[in-house]
Amino acid sequence: MGMKSAKIPYIASLDGLTTEQLRQTLEGEGAPLAVTCNNWSADYPYTPSVTAYLAYTDSHLALLFCVEESHVKAVALEDNGRVWEDSCVEFFVGNPAGEGYYNFELNAIGTLLAAYRTSRECATHFSAEQLAQVARRTAFDHAPIDICEQRSWWAVEMIPFELIGLNTLPQSLSANLYKCGDNLNQPHFLSWSPITLDKPNFHCPDYFGTLIFDNE
Numbered sequence: 288m289g290m291k292s293a294k295i296p297y298i299a300s301l302d303g304l305t306t307e308q309l310r311q312t313l314e315g316e317g318a319p320l321a322v323t324c325n326n327w328s329a330d331y332p333y334t335p336s337v338t339a340y341l342a343y344t345d346s347h348l349a350l351l352f353c354v355e356e357s358h359v360k361a362v363a364l365e366d367n368g369r370v371w372e373d374s375c376v377e378f379f380v381g382n383p384a385g386e387g388y389y390n391f392e393l394n395a396i397g398t399l400l401a402a403y404r405t406s407r408e409c410a411t412h413f414s415a416e417q418l419a420q421v422a423r424r425t426a427f428d429h430a431p432i433d434i435c436e437q438r439s440w441w442a443v444e445m446i447p448f449e450l451i452g453l454n455t456l457p458q459s460l461s462a463n464l465y466k467c468g469d470n471l472n473q474p475h476f477l478s479w480s481p482i483t484l485d486k487p488n489f490h491c492p493d494y495f496g497t498l499i500f501d502n503e
Contacts, residue, residue, distance in 0.1 A: 291480040291496035293318050298342045301349060301445070306424045309443055313351035317342040322352075322376075322466050324481040331487070333357075333473035337376070337466040343456070343500060347445045350464075352376040354395075354441065358471045359434040361395040361427070366418045367402075370394040372470040376442055381461035381492055384452045388492050395440050396432060397423040401450075407490035413450070420447050435472065461495040 295318050301309060317340030325334045335356035342349045354376065361373040371377070373394040381388045382403070392400040399418055402410040422445040448456065464479040467489070476487040480496030 294499045294501040295341045313340045320479050322479045324478045326482045333475045351443045355439045359438045362431045363398045367400050367412050370400050377465040389451050396427045396429050397425040459499045463495045
């Protein structure tokens, strides 16, 4: 299976919507991307249900993740904390200006890690001011949860294009989407575009797919 591509639709405005209206709009009008590639199924067989819905406005990329999994845990409360150990959804996007990439990692209660990276180890984390520019809405309040039963949840994030160095929108961006939970009772590492490395690693731009901005 090769790297994936998807057309992302334009929505004129998402301003002023209630949380429920925003969720319904993205689920109804966004491009559905199934985050279902279990690249390391021999070691991590559990595969929760995950679909991301993407759309864009003149100023933001909007992502809605809809998840169903057997253990929902989120204990990281501080931004740029260890959110990947929780029930976590992630969006990685190539730097449109050249080298490196940006990663946005969001747990089920809305705690965000974001950084510009040239590798897994070399990162410049976003400042508190930059993190505050990413609007987040989730199914849960921002308080610790640990639910050991099958549960559905969702999370929305609105990423300003300027945070990834864009003044004008290109025809496409390289990106991948992920679902993980390193410290859940069934750890898992899923992606939208497949990865053929031997061990779990999301920091691999060579395996990013392509998001095509549909302006027709």
